[in-house]
Amino acid sequence: MAPSEPAVTLDDVRKTYQLAETVHALDGVSLTLPRGSYTAIMGPSGSGKSTLMNVIGCLDTPTEGRVVIDGADVSTLSGRERTRLRGIEIGFVFQTFNLMPRLTALENVAMPQLFQNVGRTDRNERARDLLDRVGLADRADHRPNELSGGQRQRVALARALVNDPAIVLADEPSGNLDTETEAGILDLFAEFHDAGTTLLVVSHERHVAERAERIVHLLDGKIERIEALNDARNGSGPPSAGPDGTPPSTVGRDEHGGSATDRGTDQEEPDRGPDR
Numbered sequence: 001m002a003p004s005e006p007a008v009t010l011d012d013v014r015k016t017y018q019l020a021e022t023v024h025a026l027d028g029v030s031l032t033l034p035r036g037s038y039t040a041i042m043g044p045s046g047s048g049k050s051t052l053m054n055v056i057g058c059l060d061t062p063t064e065g066r067v068v069i070d071g072a073d074v075s076t077l078s079g080r081e082r083t084r085l086r087g088i089e090i091g092f093v094f095q096t097f098n099l100m101p102r103l104t105a106l107e108n109v110a111m112p113q114l115f116q117n118v119g120r121t122d123r124n125e126r127a128r129d130l131l132d133r134v135g136l137a138d139r140a141d142h143r144p145n146e147l148s149g150g151q152r153q154r155v156a157l158a159r160a161l162v163n164d165p166a167i168v169l170a171d172e173p174s175g176n177l178d179t180e181t182e183a184g185i186l187d188l189f190a191e192f193h194d195a196g197t198t199l200l201v202v203s204h205e206r207h208v209a210e211r212a213e214r215i216v217h218l219l220d221g222k223i224e225r226i227e228a229l230n231d232a233r234n235g236s237g238p239p240s241a242g243p244d245g246t247p248p249s250t251v252g253r254d255e256h257g258g259s260a261t262d263r264g265t266d267q268e269e270p271d272r273g274p275d276r
């Protein structure tokens, strides 16, 4: 990724569903995610949060507008290039987890590294480290149906992070978790943020969103407002958002080399999480 390029740029993105009536899931969203920035998305049910994540994660294509990732207009990429981009740059934590039901927690977490030509010993070592960091070292040999909802969520998170992706998209990453586990997950995000990862986290929980540098509030498929938060990590005062909501605290971060992770729904047998 070129150092000057934002990680993600959305330019007047629209996603329309033509049913009995027209649904504008995204209705002209323009947003920039500077490299290394930490952004939360909030908004009522149906406001377009998941659609926005899916469009950025190359799992869905906009009806209109441009999505630019790593300097590349996603619409101009072939399916193969898009899969590669998703594999190299993006770690996606889905609401539905999408774990492979026949694989153990360790195998699920280790799997994305197969696409990176990482040797078996290193794969397992890295996967064990991530499982340990999400508090599941003692569940490595369990299959998804032998884990609780919150544990499955943590396996999915470990898998999304295992290849150290440049961009992490997390849809309600702490929705099922107890307070202590949630705090651990949010600390892990903070660690990745400190290391230069670009984070985009959807949450209904204000205290989760407040760990970010700014909150993008969605309403009816539009950005209602962008709320800049005080970034205590760099000791600056409350940053004021630029016209595109760019937080000044993220300018000048080092380049972050991302790598492969979650392959998305098209290559997996989803293990559905509980409905929210």
Ligand SMILES: Nc1ncnc2c1ncn2[C@@H]1O[C@H](COP(=O)(O)OP(=O)(O)OP(=O)(O)O)[C@@H](O)[C@H]1O
Pocket (backbone or CB within 6 Å): 017, 019, 023, 024, 025, 043, 044, 045, 046, 047, 048, 049, 050, 051, 052
């Ligand atoms: N495949 C689809 N076909 C038709 N309408 C859809 C489809 N997917 C989403 N929508 C509609 O688009 C709008 C935005 O949906 P989206 O899932 O992005 O909302 P959300 O903010 O993530 O909601 P929640 O917080 O409940 O998960 C909703 O009105 C939804 O009904």
